[in-house]
Amino acid sequence: MRLKVAVGCWVVAVALLAAVPLAAQGDPEGLAAVPEFAGPAWWLGLMVITLQATVLQRQPAIPRGAVVAVALGAPAGALVGLQDAVGVTSVAVLVATFLLVVGEPLRELWGWLAAAAALVALGQVLAQVDAGSDVGPAVSGGLVQGVGTVGVAVLVGAVVRARREVSTAREERLEALRREQAALVEVAVARERTAMARELHDIAAHHLSGITMVTGALARQIDTDPEGAKAAVREVRAHSKELLRDLRGLVTLLREGPADDADRQETLAGVGALVEAARRTGADVRLTVDTVDETGAVGAGVGPLAQLSAYRTVQEALANSARHAGGAPCEVVVDDRGEREVVVSVRNGAGQDAGPGGGLGLVGMRERAELTGAELSAGPTPEGGWLVELRLPRG
CATH class of the missing domain: 3.30.565.10 (Histidine kinase-like ATPase, C-terminal domain)
Known part of the structure; x- marks a missing residue:
């Protein structure tokens, strides 16, 4: 991803470097002090742009120092004779500053950003003086160029970072809500399981204990007291029917709500x-x-x-x-x-x-x-x- 950014920045800067001499031919008075296309200064300028793109591609390794290193391209471009075309070196400075502000807290970057802005301003001043401008206007133009280049990148980068932070905070909040909801569901399920276990235990224990006692007596009465054994069988049947009724009532309660059971209080x-x-x-x-x-x-x-x-x-x-x-x-x-x-x-x-x-x-x-x-x-x-x-x- 970073390679694509560096290559894109290089292509834009080279396109501008090629377009400036062509534009000067159409407006010789406005852009008189520009390097000749494919001349020595032009090739040196291309080398400066290429070096900037190379540093930009390696920005993840040295993010803060990379901004200053890229900004050094401005005075370097002025020294090789880019003159009024020195602005093409600001493309890489814009991109590097933007990436730095997006990736790190702004409060920790002011010194690096000020250094980058000063280097851009210095490059602009040297280029204008080399082109024949007076020092006063050259300094004013350099300050505008330096502050404007870095300031625009800082503004855009800060907005993008703020939006990312808001989005991240929203996602974290939603994730926290999801975890809380999942925890509440687990607690509710655990309570329901406990309640069901308790109800099943109460229902089953009551009736099955009675069935156990009756069947114990039934085993002794089969041979000696047939009538009593028959009564015991009827009692077992009654308990079994009550147990089934209670279990059905519990199932109905779990599915739909309270079951109608008016016969029992x-x-x-x-x-x-x-x-x-x-x-x-x-x-x-x-x-x-x-x-x-x-x-x-x-x-x-x-x-x-x-x-x-x-x-x-x-x-x-x-x-x-x-x-x-x-x-x-x-x-x-x-x-x-x-x-x-x-x-x-x-x-x-x-x-x-x-x-x-x-x-x-x-x-x-x-x-x-x-x-x-x-x-x-x-x-x-x-x-x-x-x-x-x-x-x-x-x-």
Whole structure:
């Protein structure tokens, strides 16, 4: 790319160097002091232009010094006798200055640019004096030539650099926005995955623990209690249908939004249905509801999200009781007598066959409690059982 620029600059300068003698022939009074075409001074001038193009081609190696080196072509051209044609050396100075200003911060270049302008002015002064002009007008013309040549290149280069910087800043800002958006999407996806994992765990653990208990009893009843075995099979079927319904509801929720499921209340009022479902699996579960409401309603002042959290907590606690303390008695208590909070607790006794736990259940309980401003405590009891207690603040 730099070679093309140098060659183009050389071609333009040579064309001007050839055109000036021809123009002088048509206007001998205006351009009398010019070298003869193909004369000694003309060839020396061509050498100066060629040297300028060579330095320009090597500009990436010495960008700042190259501007001064190229500007030396002006006094060199004047010394070889270009006289009024010395302006052709300014072509390379224009290009070199432009490239320098575009490539580097302008505040660091003023000394180099001033030196280049001084050399161009010096070349112009020497050329005009050689052509017979007085020193005063020659100096004025030299200053105009030097400042004009370098100033125009600086102005154009600064505008181009500013536009590039604006474009670069815009691209960087867009890239930063894209990275931020990608990070937000990743966080959202991670949250959705966690939420789906929690919901799937709650749904599956609740029903599958019941199915496990019923099938365990079924294996013992097939030969001794056929009617009981048939009832157990019906219970397994009921749990399986509920599990499929819940999974379909979750899929519908993920695809379209909240699913219509008016048959079930996932609130404090629905805790009784959870207890009844657990009893149908053969679990020994007792429910106690303490409330001051004459109608027996619970959860006044507790938001729907907090009530859903309580419902899921009881559901998970019952599933854990069946899985880790199968056969042990379990008690669910909903205490709605407090003025500022509702306390929901699930306590089970020590079990005989505690299965392994993955830890997702308790993690899900704590996350829901934090989201709703509730307080969750869970841990072993002195009797060897387990207690889960959730305190729900009222609005």
